[in-house]
Amino acid sequence: QSALTQPASVSGSPGQSITISCTGTSSDVGGYNYVSWYQQHPGKAPKFMIYEVSNRPSGVSNRFSGSKSGNTASLTISGLQAEDEADYYCSTHTSSSTLVVFGGGTKLTVL
Amino acid sequence: EVQLVESGGDLVQPGRSLRLSCAASGFNFDDYAMHWVRQAPGKGLEWVSGISWNSGSIGYADSVKGRFTISRDNAKNSLYLQMNSLRAEDTALYYCAKGLRGVIPYGMDVWGQGTTVTVSS
Numbered sequence: 001q002s003a004l005t006q007p008a009s010v011s012g013s014p015g016q017s018i019t020i021s022c023t024g025t026s027s028d029v030g031g032y033n034y035v036s037w038y039q040q041h042p043g044k045a046p047k048f049m050i051y052e053v054s055n056r057p058s059g060v061s062n063r064f065s066g067s068k069s070g071n072t073a074s075l076t077i078s079g080l081q082a083e084d085e086a087d088y089y090c091s092t093h094t095s096s097s098t099l100v101v102f103g104g105g106t107k108l109t110v111l
Numbered sequence: 112e113v114q115l116v117e118s119g120g121d122l123v124q125p126g127r128s129l130r131l132s133c134a135a136s137g138f139n140f141d142d143y144a145m146h147w148v149r150q151a152p153g154k155g156l157e158w159v160s161g162i163s164w165n166s167g168s169i170g171y172a173d174s175v176k177g178r179f180t181i182s183r184d185n186a187k188n189s190l191y192l193q194m195n196s197l198r199a200e201d202t203a204l205y206y207c208a209k210g211l212r213g214v215i216p217y218g219m220d221v222w223g224q225g226t227t228v229t230v231s232s
Contacts, residue, residue, distance in 0.1 A: 032216065034216050034217060034218070036211075036217075036218030036219070038156070038219075040156075045206060045222040045223065045224055045225060046148075046156065046206070046208075046219075046222050047222075048211075048218060048219065048220040048221070048222075051211055051217065051218040051220070052217070052218070057220060087155075089155060089156050091156075091158070091218065091219075093215075093216035093217075097170065097171075097173075097176075098158075098170060098171070098172055098173060099158075099161060099170030099215055099216065100146070100158040100161055100170065100215065100216070101158065102148075102155065102156045102157060102158055103155075104155050105155035105156065
């Protein structure tokens, strides 16, 4: 069981917007502004998409945005494109001895 | 070009040991935290261990604590994972990842292609 809870799957049509949630506790998501998001296409290594809740690394499309409210972080993808179809994972720091936790991942399907 | 290349993955019997290595290039290795993240076949990402820039802060997932040891050699731009008492559930693709900053809690901005560890008799 993952420490952070994500929906198993989400879907949307090209051009639409979707949001993926990542729910934790006050010991992880709610306690720190260290939430990161990763995109993983089948057979590929994860790609860094968002850091510190809402910051985009250079080269990442501005269609990707992050936010946080309380113990839940969110990744929003606007103007969905076929190439966005992938698995998405959230991650953050935790005050437990583990230090870092991932969500279980969300499969995005572009219809 | 920033690059991470993992090696050392193999097929091993339960209870045996294995050492993974990660060779880093294209950035100042000793300025950044480093991590190991694994992915079992068909499963999600699992953080295994992380180490700060100067090895002063180290963390492990509960699933590997006491069995795995992370280390780094800044002079050789290399990261290591010593894996002892391996179990079938340790079977996974192991990724080496560069931390965004020198300490552990921040994201991982560069990933290698992974090395496969299979634990089976």
